[in-house]
Amino acid sequence: MSAIIKTLTPFLDISILKEAISECGYHFVQQANGIEIVELKGYRPTIFVADSRGRFTLTHDSHTRNIKEFLEKITSQYKIVYARKQEELRRLKEEEKRMAIEKENALVKQEQLSYEQKLREIQAQKQRAEEEMLKVEQEKKAYIESQKKAVYEKAKEMGYEVEEVKKANKIQLVLVKRK
Amino acid sequence: MSNETKIIVTIAEDGTISAETEGITGEVCIGELENLLQDIAEIESIKKTDDYYRESNITPTIKNENKITRK
Numbered sequence: 329m330s331a332i333i334k335t336l337t338p339f340l341d342i343s344i345l346k347e348a349i350s351e352c353g354y355h356f357v358q359q360a361n362g363i364e365i366v367e368l369k370g371y372r373p374t375i376f377v378a379d380s381r382g383r384f385t386l387t388h389d390s391h392t393r394n395i396k397e398f399l400e401k402i403t404s405q406y407k408i409v410y411a412r413k414q415e416e417l418r419r420l421k422e423e424e425k426r427m428a429i430e431k432e433n434a435l436v437k438q439e440q441l442s443y444e445q446k447l448r449e450i451q452a453q454k455q456r457a458e459e460e461m462l463k464v465e466q467e468k469k470a471y472i473e474s475q476k477k478a479v480y481e482k483a484k485e486m487g488y489e490v491e492e493v494k495k496a497n498k499i500q501l502v503l504v505k506r507k
Numbered sequence: 508m509s510n511e512t513k514i515i516v517t518i519a520e521d522g523t524i525s526a527e528t529e530g531i532t533g534e535v536c537i538g539e540l541e542n543l544l545q546d547i548a549e550i551e552s553i554k555k556t557d558d559y560y561r562e563s564n565i566t567p568t569i570k571n572e573n574k575i576t577r578k
Contacts, residue, residue, distance in 0.1 A: 335547075482543050483514070505512045
């Protein structure tokens with residue numbers, strides 16, 4: 329092995345990205361071409377723009393300061409927001425189970441109705457969270473497929489043969505070139 | 508010495524990519540990785556290992572004209 333390269337976490341979901349920006353203390357304006365960061369203005373505005381594969385990349389001019397620091401903060405917060413959404417869905421699923429059991433165990437009719445109402449509210453929240461996570465996961469899946477395809481094509485162009493190896497939650501591509 | 512060169516590309520669940528070379532020595536190994544990943548993802552870090560400091564054993568496949576800007 330002679331070198332190892334790692335790439336940045338791609339920002340794939342606009343709602344997670346917006347939450348991450350706000351939680352880092354920045355303000356944004358939704359523009360037709362993307363999300364403009366109010367505090368980071370150089371000669372040109374600093375904007376997250378979606379590319380053809382659904383990834384939001386930051387466009388800025390070279391005079392804008394603190395870009396590296398900004399990207400590090402957003403990357404870290406993006407992961408936190410994503411994990412929080414997953415955790416919220418897990419909590420709602422557990423809450424739904426618990427409420428269903430409590431409803432069954434309620435002896436008084438009035439109590440049963442109260443639990444039923446709470447249960448319906450939780451189920452609605454859970455459904456919204458599930459739909460949101462499903463959208464996030466589908467975006468991720470589509471992006472990973474497009475990454476794989478792009479690596480395949482570029483590798484072929486460079487004269488490599490490509491073999492795909494299945495790993496737990498990862499995709500491994502082994503590119504081989506015989507001398 | 509092996510008569511083949513390898514690049515192992517791992518795509519993680521969150522869409523990040525890590526790529527490493529095998530059987531390529533010298534500075535050209537980074538050029539190969541940059542050629543492969545330019546236009547595909549933004550590079551966060553590059554770690555050089557001992558083989559990087561040895562004499563190059565291959566010529567780059569594609570001349571890298573659009574050098575990647577590292578963040």
